[in-house]
Amino acid sequence: MIAAFGADRSDTRTTATRAAINLAGARKKDGFKLRDAHWxxxxxxxxxxxxxxxxxxxxxxxxxxxxxPDAVAVSIHVFDESGRAxxxxxxxxxxxxEAGFAPVVSxxxxxxxxxxGNQNSTFCLVxxxx
Amino acid sequence: MFRRIPLIALxxxxxxxxxxxxRLAGTPLTAGQIENATVSEGISIPAPGELFSAxxxxxxxxxxxxxxxSPTSAFTSRPQIALNLGALIAxxxxxxxAQDKQQLxxxxxxxxALAKGLGLDRDLVSRSNSIADYADGGKWDVLSExxxxxxxxxxxxxxxxxxxxxxxxxxxxxxxxAVDVIGGHLATNYTPDAARALRQPGVxxxxxxxxxxxxxxxxxxxxxxxxxxxxxxxxTALAFPAGHQPSAEDVSKLKNLTASIIAAIxxxxx
Numbered sequence: 598m599i600a601a602f603g604a605d606r607s608d609t610r611t612t613a614t615r616a617a618i619n620l621a622g623a624r625k626k627d628g629f630k631l632r633d634a635h636w637x638x639x640x641x642x643x644x645x646x647x648x649x650x651x652x653x654x655x656x657x658x659x660x661x662x663x664x665x666p667d668a669v670a671v672s673i674h675v676f677d678e679s680g681r682a683x684x685x686x687x688x689x690x691x692x693x694x695e696a697g698f699a700p701v702v703s704x705x706x707x708x709x710x711x712x713x714g715n716q717n718s719t720f721c722l723v724x725x726x727x
Numbered sequence: 728m729f730r731r732i733p734l735i736a737l738x739x740x741x742x743x744x745x746x747x748x749x750r751l752a753g754t755p756l757t758a759g760q761i762e763n764a765t766v767s768e769g770i771s772i773p774a775p776g777e778l779f780s781a782x783x784x785x786x787x788x789x790x791x792x793x794x795x796x797s798p799t800s801a802f803t804s805r806p807q808i809a810l811n812l813g814a815l816i817a818x819x820x821x822x823x824x825a826q827d828k829q830q831l832x833x834x835x836x837x838x839x840a841l842a843k844g845l846g847l848d849r850d851l852v853s854r855s856n857s858i859a860d861y862a863d864g865g866k867w868d869v870l871s872e873x874x875x876x877x878x879x880x881x882x883x884x885x886x887x888x889x890x891x892x893x894x895x896x897x898x899x900x901x902x903x904x905a906v907d908v909i910g911g912h913l914a915t916n917y918t919p920d921a922a923r924a925l926r927q928p929g930v931x932x933x934x935x936x937x938x939x940x941x942x943x944x945x946x947x948x949x950x951x952x953x954x955x956x957x958x959x960x961x962x963t964a965l966a967f968p969a970g971h972q973p974s975a976e977d978v979s980k981l982k983n984l985t986a987s988i989i990a991a992i993x994x995x996x997x
Binding site for chain 2: 617628630631632633634635638645646647648649650651652653654655656658674676678679680681682702703704705708709722723724727
């Protein structure tokens with residue numbers, strides 16, 4: 598599924614985007630650079646959202662997601678190109694989640710977002726690298 | 728605030744061993760989840776700065792040696808403008824790596840000129856003073872991020888005008904120039920480990936597909952037809968299996984191919 602760049606102007610997307618950018622921006626003090634592009638959408642409880650990313654050996658990455666307050670427990674997991682989970686440092690904080698990962702093989706990976714709760718929420722995913 | 732997830736030692740070799748928590752997520756993705764995974768151009772396709780960041784760790788690239796004279800902005804073909812916009816954005820990131828203030832300013836000036844050619848100059852936040860200030864202050868990391876932001880602003884503007892094809896061509900131009908730069912570095916500083924790091928099957932697949940789906944009025948041009956052929960060849964070169972090691976000759980061929988593409992798109996179409 599191809600998603601174009603979005604000029605996301607809805608209030609909930611703006612809220613989630615700002616939260617994700619603020620959170621990820623904290624990584625800059627550790628030398629990480631923040632990608633300006635982001636991915637937004639709707640998180641339904643129990644229905645994961647999966648996006649492909651293409652990563653390079655040599656870089657370290659942090660994937661940061663923020664959701665609107667309807668979300669209960671957002672989580673991020675990273676998988677290799679065959680769908681196997683990789684070892685990542687994961688941080689979960691209710692409406693926020695982060696996963697840190699340094700690939701030993703360049704190539705495609707998948708980032709899965711999910712949350713448990715009763716209501717749909719709006720999410721934004723950004724990432725930083727160094 | 729954050730609740731830190733406890734460590735779970737699973738006896739699996741860690742691909743990253745931070746000092747603190749690390750855990751395995753568990754259930755693999757299903758074939759359906761993989762097949763239906765979103766490819767979001769802004770986040771799925773790496774920025775030029777990411778390639779430069781990764782390969783900066785393979786030695787001490789002489790970034791300055793890979794700078795080039797900015798192509799003329801006298802393009803009339805809108806697809807060609809889009810391709811060169813992307814390539815110039817990569818040039819801006821490269822100039823930040825090379826810490827070359829003049830090249831940064833040159834790249835940004837040409838980007839603004841080309842953006843005007845697409846009617847997008849007003850969508851660009853004016854950064855001329857910021858670029859000079861950050862360069863004077865040695866804030867090279869900020870400058871690299873700035874060029875990524877420029878690309879994103881332009882892409883959003885293009886999409887808002889339903890010009891997805893131009894947004895993709897711009898992203899493609901940036902990727903091609905970045906691969907050209909890295910290929911040039913590796914061609915003279917080959918190491919097996921660095922060559923393995925070039926691997927990008929997903930990116931090649933994406934651009935091959937996007938080029939095949941271009942509207943007929945864009946895909947009919949000889950330049951785009953040549954690009955489809957050449958990008959397919961680049962995809963083949965970069966889609967090697969995870970355990971494979973490209974040879975020095977493979978890297979040299981890749982460099983020659985990307986260099987010829989970058990040179991070709993810089994010549995105004997008649």
